[in-house]
Each structure stands twice: as structure tokens, then as C-alpha cells.
Amino acid sequence: MADFSWEVRSPLDRALVAGSYGAQGDAGVSLTDIHNFDLVQVMARRGKAGEMAKAAQARFGIAAPETPKAVDTADATLIWSGPDQFLVLSKGGKHTIEALAPVFVGSASLSEQSHARALIGISGEKARAMLAKLSSIDLHPDVFGVGAAAATSMDHTSVTLWRGGDHDDQAVFNLLVFATFAESLWHTILDSAAEYGVTIGHSEDVA
Secondary structure, eight states: OOOOOOOOOOTTTTTOOOEEESSSSSOSEEEEEEOSOEEEEEEEOTTOHHHHHHHHHHHHSSOOOSSSBEEEOSSEEEEEEETTEEEEEESTTTTOHHHHTTTSTTTEEEEEOTTTEEEEEEESTTHHHHHHTTOOSOOOTTTSOTTBEEEEEETTEEEEEEEEEEETTEEEEEEEEEHHHHHHHHHHHHHHHGGGOEEEEEESOOO
16 A cells, blocks of 8 residues: 655645845835634635624624624634625634634634635835836725725636735735635736845745
């Protein structure tokens, strides 16, 4: 009998080459492939949105978002993904689907998404300009402030986009994309960012 090993790999492993890309000089965009996160979709069952909200409040100590935004808890980020549904993004195994199942029993259906999505961090002076090429979302800071989120599309690909906390006075955006479309969208992002210069890397930290 053959021996098999199961190695978890990023959907971007084949496409992502760490280092510099595009225009030379100071990079205007930083792209980061974020690894090893837990991601669970929580969707209220029919007529159970109120119960789901109470369960989320009890679990996380904060209300789950009911409008397009992302909220940070002590050890997770709750991201609106549609009416009566949200994503739980976390690290360290505390909020896996197995851990959350007893919390939402009877009020919500859960879906494991940890290996079904790629998570890309986007930052830098030209991050907003680059994203504006790919999305119809108004990303002006007065409209899309810290914590704003959107379930939208980029290059005909469904994505979840939200703005994290600023870093060095620069906006930080986070992008979740289905694994099967991640490589295609990655190349589109690189093409859009090339004129600004790009720094590409890996991280296990969620912005």
C-alpha cells in the first residue's frame, strides 16, 4: 500500500514569487499571501437570525456585523458576507468549525472555508489606485473607511473585500477569493499593480 502525506498549500503556491515585481524603485503596492488561518461561514437558518446574533454576541463578546463591515474581536475578525450571514476569520484553532458548531446549533448552518479561499493582504501608497482598476466599489477613505467590507467582484471573480487597520498611515485591504479562481485573479492584480512597483511576500499574520 502506498504511503500518502497531506500537505496544506496555499492556492497561490505555484503563481506567487516573493520579491519585487513591476516598476523599479520604491514599491507603491505590497501584496501578501496570508497562510494558516481558520475561516468559517455562519449562515442563519430560516427565522433564526435573532438567535444566531445572540449566540455570536455570547461567543465573541461583540455583535456580528449586520451591514457590510468587518469587526475585530480579541481573537477573530467577523466579516459580513450577506444578509444574515458572516465569516469568522481567526488563527490558532480556537474558532474552527468544530469549536463553533455547539455555539450555533439550531440557529445557524456552518461551512468550512479555511482551505477553500485564498487570503491576500494589499497595502501601500498605491493600493487604493490599483484596486480601483479592478472594482466598482468606491474606495475613497470617506466612504470605505477602516472596517468597511463588501461582497463584490473583481475581474468577474466573486470576492470579499474589507479594510483593515491602517499601517504606517497607509490603508490596508484584505481580499478573500475562492481557491479555484485565486491564481487567475492574482495575475490580474499583478498586472494592475505593475506600474506602481510591487513587493510580494508571505505571512501568517492577518491584518
